[in-house]
Amino acid sequence: MTIQDIQTILQPELVNRLERKISYLSDLQSAIKNNQISQVYQLLDPHKFNDNLQKILSETSVAQLDSLVADIKKDIAAFLAPELINYVVTNFDFLTLEPVADDTTLYDVYIGDWWDHRQLGTLNVLTVVLTSDDSITSELIETAKLSDEETLNATKIQEVKKVITGLESFLADNTKRSLELQVIEDQLAEISANKSGLFGRSDKVTREALEKKQELLIATQKRMPEVEEKLNKQQAYLLRFEKEDALRQLELQAISAYYVDVPTFITELQHIYVSYMTKLDQK
Amino acid sequence: MDKFKTQLYSSQLKADLDLFNQLQILIDALSTTENMPESLTILQKILAFDSHQSKMVRIDNDYWFPSTHWVTIAFAKISDQASLSPTKVVLPNAQKVAELHFSEWPNAAFRFVQAPLAAGGYYLVETAQNLRVLYWDIAHKRFYLDTNQFAKLVQTQAVQLAGLDALDIFQKRLTAIASQFIEIAYDIDLPGIDAQKQVDLEMVRKDLSTNILDSLFVLGAKQQFILKRMTGEKSGAIITIGEVSLKLTTHHINDGHEQWTYDIIDDNRNVTIYTLFQQLPFFYQWYSDHLTVVGLKDKREVFVD
Structure with missing residues (x-):
């Protein structure tokens, strides 16, 4: 087989892959340009988006997509953050969020705005996942079981x-x-x-x-x-x-001012991705 | 044996009587004058009066009063002019020092005592709890509030019962007296007493530890008053009490330390830090627990126990 033969065989697949990448980046660019936040999230992680929102499964690997935007992830996060933060503080108005220094993809999440408020977890702007501190949530569940006069300590x-x-x-x-x-x-x-x-x-x-x-x-x-x-x-x-x-x-x-109990609140936090995407879709 | 010289005796007696006559004239002038600087001048002369200059005549009976009595009389006059709420001078039975009664605090009595200082001066003291309100140095024109003991005084039952309006009247009274004193070049230090000046009230010590703020947070939270971290340009902590905000603000100073201040933000400008001490027992408890750090900076050097 000649060199040209080999190139002829490989060319369509390569061109096809490049086209998919160009198309992906073009879609992402268009979504960002048109402020289609939901679309941006879908493009960043179609599997998660489709799994959670029962949409058609894409065959594209997340890792592949991830590599395409690896160098601009922080900029995408900075673009996505204001809308998400606004959603979180509107729907969980007793939570306060503070950006993690030097990482626009992460926000520290605190309960309340009082003196030395405790950090409940960290919110990833790109994945819309709030990783919460289990020790805090379990302490709160235990506290809720106590009578008004009792405390854990x-x-x-x-x-x-x-x-x-x-x-x-x-x-x-x-x-x-x-x-x-x-x-x-x-x-x-x-x-x-x-x-x-x-x-x-x-x-x-x-x-x-x-x-x-x-x-x-x-x-x-x-x-x-x-x-x-x-x-x-x-x-x-x-x-x-x-x-x-x-x-x-x-x-x-x-x-307790917003939720019947602590587990319901935790469940809400765990479903923040779905609730946020649903909210975006309603726009 | 010396020969008795009637003429000499007569001359000395006249000199002594003249001396006491001068005192009588001063006391009379003090009672009639309506002019504050004049009453202070008269008071200084009365205080300077030395009965030992009299060689023959002595007054030593229930009607001979110590200097504090005349300080009380003069202060009552100034105090009465400074407020619509009257000030009365009462002489309790068998006592030689008159008491002051401010109408706004009907269950409390005050008296002046001599300050044990080389510079002299007098303390105005509440009689039941022996709590000092202020230091008055007539000779050197100084008028200072004892912030520690005044904060304690507003916790006493007599003052608590009288309520916030009474505290307001008393604070306005002192502020008005201070304003008059300023006009005659007095050095004034009445931290936190004037409702119009409730910002930048400095704390005694710099660099508050986190523990002290934690402790305010804990005490406040028990009463549902929530200490919050201050947001915006300034840093520190804040407690909101209805429409009033109590701020503990930190200021960076040149020596690398941080000076903390109290700032009381009240749009109506009715509230002082002492109002808060009276209204918020948790705040006063915290204040008194950490007095050596968070106490209001005052002229502590003149307040000797």
């Missing part, structure tokens, strides 16, 4: 509070201990002044008893910095536990 909080009360009372007793120490020092000084030994043996016994007590008090006083440090640690624990509870409570309140 209630027992821990109670324990830490007890420890704090003990430590605080130890610290508060320091003035009393200082005074007691002063009295002992005075008494010891008085005994020392009675060197003549008028009281003999009883003086010695008293001195020993006082010295023991003095030693004990000094040792207790020396523990002050250590106790203060422990108190600080316990207060930090208490704050952490109370903050966790407060965050969960607010998150649950926000979700």
Whole structure:
């Protein structure tokens, strides 16, 4: 077979493939040009689009398509993001989204706009998938099962509070201990002044008893910095536990204002692609 | 044995009586003057009066009052002129120091005590809880609010019972007095008392730790007041209370640190930080828990315990 023969055999398939690529990119260009967002998503991942929306299955491989737009993915994401973000914040208005630095394809999703709101997950603008943090959702499911007065950290909080009360009372007793120490020092000084030994043996016994007590008090006083440090640690624990509870409570309140329960909310998040595409199709 | 010189005795007696006569003239002038700078000048002369210049005549009975009494009388006069709500001077039985009664706070009484400072000056103190309101240095023209203890005072039952209107009247009273003092070149420091000036109220310490803000978040959330991260040009945190916003704003300063301020945004300009302390127990609890950091910056050096 000549070179020309080989080329003649391969040419139609190659031309065909190039045409498909040109056609694909042309379709994508047209969709972007005409603001046909749904069409853009369909072109980016026809399998997902068709599977989810029961459309005719395309034979094109996603990987093949992906490679065609690999170098402009971030730009496509920047194009798609405003509409999607608007959809998310309109339909889940207690969620706040913040772009991930240096990656236009991703947005961090937080519950609420309060102080130190927790990150629920990450939204991929190109795939319209919200990857959520299972630990947060399971905590919320657990919290929802509790009565109004209960919290997940209630027992821990109670324990830490007890420890704090003990430590605080130890610290508060320091003035009393200082005074007691002063009295002992005075008494010891008085005994020392009675060197003549008028009281003999009883003086010695008293001195020993006082010295023991003095030693004990000094040792207790020396523990002050250590106790203060422990108190600080316990207060930090208490704050952490109370903050966790407060965050969960607010998150649950926000979700409950819109959904019957947490699983329904999670399901909604998992179906965000379908609901978004449906919404786009209705436009 | 010295010879008794009647003429000398008579001269000294006259000199002493003249001295007390001068005091009487000053006290009379203080009672009649309606002019604030004049009453301050008279007060200074009364305070400078030294009865020990009198060699023979002594007044030592229930009618001899200490300097704080005359400070009270003068302040009552200024205070009365500064507000439509009257100020009364009451002399409790068997006491030598008059008390001040501001009509807006009918269940609270105040008195002046001498400040233990080399510079002198007086503290206006609420009598039941012994809480200091302000420092008044007549000689050096200084008029400062004790922000720590005033915040505590607005929590007391007597002041709480009187309500927000009463607090408003009292704050306006102090603001009006301060305005008059400014005209005679006083140094004034009444942080947070004027409803018209509720922005950039500086906190004592720079660089707030996250823990302190976490703690405000936790305390607020328990009462359904939600601390939020501030958005926009400035950074910090914000709590919305109806139509009022309490902002904790951070400002970058040249030394690389961050200065935090309170900004109270109220379109009606009725609310002060003390109104919020009174209205929001969680806010005051947080404020007092972290007073050494988030306390309002004031002239702490003159407030000695």
